[in-house]
Amino acid sequence: MVIEVLLAHHHPPTRAALAALLGAEPDLEVVGAYGDGARAHAMAERLLPDVLVTDLRLPGVSGVELTRRLAARPGIRTVVLADSALPELALEALGAGARGLLCQDTDTGELPRALRLVAGGGALVSPRLTRPLIDACLRSPGIPDVPLLDSLTERERQVLSLVGTGLSNQEIADRLVVAETTAKTHVRRAMVKLGVRSRTQLVAIAYRSGVLRPRVRA
Structure with missing residues (x-):
């Protein structure tokens, strides 16, 4: 093609x-x-x-x-x-x-x-x-406050962490042993609940909330 x-x-x-x-x-x-x-x-x-x-x-x-x-x-x-x-x-x-x-x-x-x-x-x-x-993202006023994470289910928190590490929907699905469409649904629901429009903003939330921490090189 x-x-x-x-x-x-x-x-x-x-x-x-x-x-x-x-x-x-x-x-x-x-x-x-x-x-x-x-x-x-x-x-x-x-x-x-x-x-x-x-x-x-x-x-x-x-x-x-x-x-x-x-x-x-x-x-x-x-x-x-x-x-x-x-x-x-x-x-x-x-x-x-x-x-x-x-x-x-x-x-x-x-x-x-x-x-x-x-x-x-x-x-x-x-x-x-x-x-x-x-x-x-961390400087952006469009990133919600950390307390909004309380609206996420446990599985959505897991997905947030995995998105933060740079995994695709298929890779998230493989990690959680679910269908790719299911992983995609969890990502979409997390974005809706947190009021963001991109995966990059999800990454920023993961760092701001402490779900992920930047690696510090020696």
Whole structure:
């Protein structure tokens, strides 16, 4: 199966390099590459690609807003190229519905792998962005107070801990010996009860509440 990809990046040389990189992959087809958010949105609505790759500095319609608009489109998944120095903006993109979050300077092999994963229904955050995102979550006023954990069932607390360690729904299901759909339901219920919109915010709650503690290197 060929995965159709639409690119949106404000920097022309980078946009051209990404198009060349992805175009060299036999299972990826770049159907368009644009430098502003409004044009990218219009073409995404017209072409209905499998995956949109966007940066966050698009003129006009921002990368976050573009992600938000396309999140309502079934079948179009968004991978965002983010700057680790701007974790709050990356966090907004996750809240807007991004399915993948990679560093701007991601290596040439990571991006194609990420697109295949996201096109297949998966999600990922680059390990290099995890710590900045957690720190941004902890600073965010959108993170609820710890006492709200009292609303969680024991199983939902277990799931919160496992999400905090970076496990996917399938990995959580394997750990708890339940179906993936059951694990997904527990994650969704925990998010609803805690009033958050992303797994990254769940991670932040896990650390803030003491369910997880950051590892300290000697």
